[in-house]
Amino acid sequence: MNNDQPVVRLTDLTRTFEQGGVKIDVLRGVNLTIAPGEIVALLGPSGSGKSTMLQAVGLLEGGFGGKIEIAGVDASTLPTDGRTKLRREHLGFVYQFHHLLPDFTALENVVIPQLVAGRDRVEAEERAAEILGGLGLEHRLEHRPSQLSGGEQQRVAVGRALANRPHLVLADEPTGNLDEATSDKVLAEFLDLVRGEGSSALVATHNERLAARMDRVVRLKDGILA
Ligand SMILES: Nc1ncnc2c1ncn2[C@@H]1O[C@H](COP(=O)(O)OP(=O)(O)OP(=O)(O)O)[C@@H](O)[C@H]1O
Numbered sequence: 001m002n003n004d005q006p007v008v009r010l011t012d013l014t015r016t017f018e019q020g021g022v023k024i025d026v027l028r029g030v031n032l033t034i035a036p037g038e039i040v041a042l043l044g045p046s047g048s049g050k051s052t053m054l055q056a057v058g059l060l061e062g063g064f065g066g067k068i069e070i071a072g073v074d075a076s077t078l079p080t081d082g083r084t085k086l087r088r089e090h091l092g093f094v095y096q097f098h099h100l101l102p103d104f105t106a107l108e109n110v111v112i113p114q115l116v117a118g119r120d121r122v123e124a125e126e127r128a129a130e131i132l133g134g135l136g137l138e139h140r141l142e143h144r145p146s147q148l149s150g151g152e153q154q155r156v157a158v159g160r161a162l163a164n165r166p167h168l169v170l171a172d173e174p175t176g177n178l179d180e181a182t183s184d185k186v187l188a189e190f191l192d193l194v195r196g197e198g199s200s201a202l203v204a205t206h207n208e209r210l211a212a213r214m215d216r217v218v219r220l221k222d223g224i225l226a
Pocket residue numbers: 017018019024026044045046047048049050051052053
């Protein structure tokens with residue numbers, strides 16, 4: 001990837017949903033550019049469209065108007081397999097609930113996406129152990145998600161998102177289900193890891209205090225960014 005070009009550029013992004021015959025314009029012309037290495041907080045009240053916006057950038061759903069460019073490639077015009085390739089090469093995801101594979105260990109949960117991306121097992125295991133160790137989980141590598149605390153589960157999810165060295169991490173309320181003290185700690189570790197890897201991130205949150213720790217704050221209101 002060319003280091004000068006934005007990781008993501010949204011131009012006039014729109015999304016309309018229909019509920020019971022009524023149309024709701026959730027996104028009404030969102031413009032946003034994220035530079036390499038930049039961490040952006042996406043604030044907005046419940047229902048303002050934060051998750052919808054992350055789904056657009058994550059190339060997870062269609063139905064959007066406007067232009068979505070990832071690493072200089074216009075995703076809006078790509079067929080499904082092209083979007084999947086772009087997503088795998090550039091994006092990592094963290095959700096409010098960890099979505100770890102319950103039958104696999106913490107280490108395996110971080111190894112598997114790397115195998116899918118074509119890395120060899122030994123390298124993938126070394127990388128997973130290194131990331132999880134950095135998140136303070138060196139003694140939890142062989143635990144399954146059900147044997148981990150909420151904070152530990154979310155740390156594994158963070159490690160998984162970074163495993164393939166994505167250029168952009170999309171995080172939707174990444175610590176939203178944790179108590180305040182744990183949330184603060186896990187978020188700080190998440191930001192350190194993203195910064196250490198030189199990745200960018202777009203982080204949806206309700207929390208002004210957490211948002212203030214990021215490089216830039218954008219606010220979604222009435223379908224546009226302020
Ligand atoms: N698939 C869908 N069909 C119809 N309406 C939808 C759909 N997905 C989202 N919406 C509507 O779009 C609006 C924005 O939802 P979204 O989940 O993006 O908001 P949000 O800012 O992430 O909210 P929260 O902070 O509560 O998670 C809401 O009014 C929601 O009901």
